[in-house]
Amino acid sequence: MSRPTARHGVGLSVFQRRPEVTGGLIGLVVVYAFFAYLGGSVFMQAPGWSSFLSVAAEVGIIALPVGLLMIAGELDISVGAILPAASLTTAVISGHYDLPTYMGIAGGLAVGVIVGYVNGLLVSRTKIPSLIITVGTMFGTMGLTLGLTIMIAGSTGVFMTPDPISKALLGQFIGGMFRVTMVWWVLFIVVVFYILHISPWGNWIFAVGGDPESARNAGIPTRRVTVGLYMLSGFAAAFVGVSQVITFQSAQVAAGQSFIFNSIMCVVIGGVLLTGGAGSVIGIVIGTLTFSIVNQGIFFSGLDPNYGSIIIGVLLLAAVLSNDTFRNIALRYGSKKS
Amino acid sequence: MSNQTPVIELRNVDKSFGPIDVLHEISLKVNAGEVLCLLGDNGAGKSTLIKTLAGVHSPTRGQILLDGKPMRFSRPKDAQEKGIATVHQFGGTFPLMTIGRSFFAGVEPTKGIWPFKVFDRSKANQIAVKAVQDFGITRIDDGDRLVGGLSGGERQSLAIARAVHFGARVLILDEPTAALGVKQAAHVLRIVNEAKRRGLAVIFITHQVMHAMAVGDHFAVLIRGAIAADFRKGEKSREEITDLMAGGETMSDLEAQIEGYMETHDGHPPQVASQSDA
Ligand SMILES: Nc1ncnc2c1ncn2[C@@H]1O[C@H](COP(=O)(O)OP(=O)(O)OP(=O)(O)O)[C@@H](O)[C@H]1O
Numbered sequence: 001m002s003r004p005t006a007r008h009g010v011g012l013s014v015f016q017r018r019p020e021v022t023g024g025l026i027g028l029v030v031v032y033a034f035f036a037y038l039g040g041s042v043f044m045q046a047p048g049w050s051s052f053l054s055v056a057a058e059v060g061i062i063a064l065p066v067g068l069l070m071i072a073g074e075l076d077i078s079v080g081a082i083l084p085a086a087s088l089t090t091a092v093i094s095g096h097y098d099l100p101t102y103m104g105i106a107g108g109l110a111v112g113v114i115v116g117y118v119n120g121l122l123v124s125r126t127k128i129p130s131l132i133i134t135v136g137t138m139f140g141t142m143g144l145t146l147g148l149t150i151m152i153a154g155s156t157g158v159f160m161t162p163d164p165i166s167k168a169l170l171g172q173f174i175g176g177m178f179r180v181t182m183v184w185w186v187l188f189i190v191v192v193f194y195i196l197h198i199s200p201w202g203n204w205i206f207a208v209g210g211d212p213e214s215a216r217n218a219g220i221p222t223r224r225v226t227v228g229l230y231m232l233s234g235f236a237a238a239f240v241g242v243s244q245v246i247t248f249q250s251a252q253v254a255a256g257q258s259f260i261f262n263s264i265m266c267v268v269i270g271g272v273l274l275t276g277g278a279g280s281v282i283g284i285v286i287g288t289l290t291f292s293i294v295n296q297g298i299f300f301s302g303l304d305p306n307y308g309s310i311i312i313g314v315l316l317l318a319a320v321l322s323n324d325t326f327r328n329i330a331l332r333y334g335s336k337k338s
Numbered sequence: 339m340s341n342q343t344p345v346i347e348l349r350n351v352d353k354s355f356g357p358i359d360v361l362h363e364i365s366l367k368v369n370a371g372e373v374l375c376l377l378g379d380n381g382a383g384k385s386t387l388i389k390t391l392a393g394v395h396s397p398t399r400g401q402i403l404l405d406g407k408p409m410r411f412s413r414p415k416d417a418q419e420k421g422i423a424t425v426h427q428f429g430g431t432f433p434l435m436t437i438g439r440s441f442f443a444g445v446e447p448t449k450g451i452w453p454f455k456v457f458d459r460s461k462a463n464q465i466a467v468k469a470v471q472d473f474g475i476t477r478i479d480d481g482d483r484l485v486g487g488l489s490g491g492e493r494q495s496l497a498i499a500r501a502v503h504f505g506a507r508v509l510i511l512d513e514p515t516a517a518l519g520v521k522q523a524a525h526v527l528r529i530v531n532e533a534k535r536r537g538l539a540v541i542f543i544t545h546q547v548m549h550a551m552a553v554g555d556h557f558a559v560l561i562r563g564a565i566a567a568d569f570r571k572g573e574k575s576r577e578e579i580t581d582l583m584a585g586g587e588t589m590s591d592l593e594a595q596i597e598g599y600m601e602t603h604d605g606h607p608p609q610v611a612s613q614s615d616a
């Protein structure tokens with residue numbers, strides 16, 4: 001009552017309603033300034049940007065659906081196995097068997113969607129935590145990939161030569177430096193932003209993560225939401241795998257492990273609530289950029305690369321703590337108004 | 339009383355979870371514009387009964403009739419589509435969602451054409467705020483506020499307003515006044531009366547006899563999953579109802595037990611929660 005109404009301006013309420021974005025932006029600016037200072041002009045110019053943006057694009061494409069899953073209250077560890085499984089599928093189809101590239105791409109993406117579907121079914125039909133289930137499907141996918149690759153190709157690495165159109169669409173370096181994956185990342189951002197914040201399905205995702213029982217009672221098809229989200233994250237991981245094999249023209253069984261933790265890190269730094277029910281696409285994008293700047297900036301800074309891990313750890317804790325604080329402010333907003 | 343067809347009726351409904359029998363031979367009727375109070379001790383089966391009505395569980399045996407016609411619900415959505423709205427115990431709203439989004443969870447208003455459907459936020463907020471205000475909660479005026487920032491009574495009111503808004507004919511409330519202060523509880527009771535005035539059939543679960551007597555037309559007491567008593571307003575006194583709710587033991591018996599305990603324990607009452615005394 002004592003507060004003048006003018007204080008309820010747009011700036012204030014956006015700050016209060018999107019707490020993770022505000023905190024995240026501050027973190028992003030601080031981290032960029034820090035590495036710009038240490039890394040100097042090289043980091044601030046094209047080489048620096050291309051290095052952290054290509055990391056951001058790859059991990060970002062996976063972090064978006066992993067973030068949606070976390071908002072819905074689930075984890076997906078299997079992305080780390082889907083990625084190499086998809087690259088190898090593409091390489092085996094189009095390289096080893098020499099079939100057209102588009103068939104390889106379709107095969108690789110299908111692997112991701114199928115593993116995602118299996119994840120979704122298992123998570124929504126059983127009461128086993130999704131962490132355990134997706135660790136299981138990760139090992140299953142990894143074992144199958146390794147076994148089948150050796151059986152078919154006789155080695156753990158397979159080569160392929162993509163056709164020019166596929167190369168231009170998925171494996172090109174724009175200006176000789178910027179990977180085309182960045183453009184795809186932007187497309188993924190637009191689509192996932194639409195799903196979460198504009199379409200009615202976004203409401204279902206928040207509701208499922210906020211209180212699954214109430215969501216089901218409200219008539220939301222919670223199982224379909226879960227299965228759909230796992231298929232999306234499987235697709236995204238496979239997409240990155242396929243784009244890697246098209247870019248580098250070879251696929252390795254061991255690729256992809258780093259994406260498991262990195263994608264979760266981006267999502268959490270981006271302010272998605274670990275227990276589900278809250279988060280935003282802008283937050284995830286900010287988290288991804290922050291993570292990638294630290295991840296690559298460390299090489300430009302001349303610091304011991306191990307410090308990078310420390311910075312990521314500190315950022316993670318700071319993000320979780322500050323999001324808690326901001327969220328409480330957001331919850332109080334309004335009850336004070338009356 | 340009258341010969342009108344009850345809006346909702348249960349006939350000999352049994353419900354078991356595997357080997358555990360929770361409900362036995364439940365038969366109940368609720369007419370339009372009437373409040374049925376479902377009373378009973380913890381674990382008596384009240385929540386299970388209303389979950390069966392709401393389509394969360396399906397009855398093991400017996401029938402549910404809506405307007406005299408037998409119904410079978412396999413999902414909560416089926417019951418909802420027939421106009422049975424339920425506000426479950428410990429639930430119904432999403433703390434980290436806005437009022438507008440929470441109000442329309444599962445039935446989002448959209449604009450635009452497929453596949454470019456857009457969640458119509460301003461419409462959702464406007465309708466949600468109006469629906470709650472129509473029930474007398476005028477303090478809620480901004481649909482962008484988070485539900486978690488509302489008081490317990492406001493959250494219950496929001497959940498009830500939501501149920502009524504979506505055309506419910508049967509409103510089921512599982513302990514809506516539990517954990518509420520006197521004033522907030524009075525507010526929820528007023529909303530129950532308003533729903534009754536609008537002609538809804540209401541099933542109201544509570545542990546507080548006072549709350550039951552304030553709104554109830556008809557009372558049913560559940561003891562270990564069976565109906566132990568079924569009576570209308572004015573047929574039993576407050577004390578009798580309290581005794582029934584205590585599971586058949588009379589309140590005076592319970593009091594005597596406590597007194598007996600105190601005599602044999604130097605005047606200390608039985609320890610319920612750990613108290614630190616000097
Ligand atoms: N899904 C289930 N599986 C097995 N047993 C169940 C299940 N749901 C409820 N029960 C059992 O049924 C009995 C009745 O539970 P219910 O929740 O209906 O009680 P209640 O009358 O609502 O109690 P309260 O007043 O504490 O809310 C309890 O003994 C409970 O353990």
Ligand SMILES: [Mg+2]
Nearest residue numbers: 384385427512
């Ligand atoms: Mg109960």
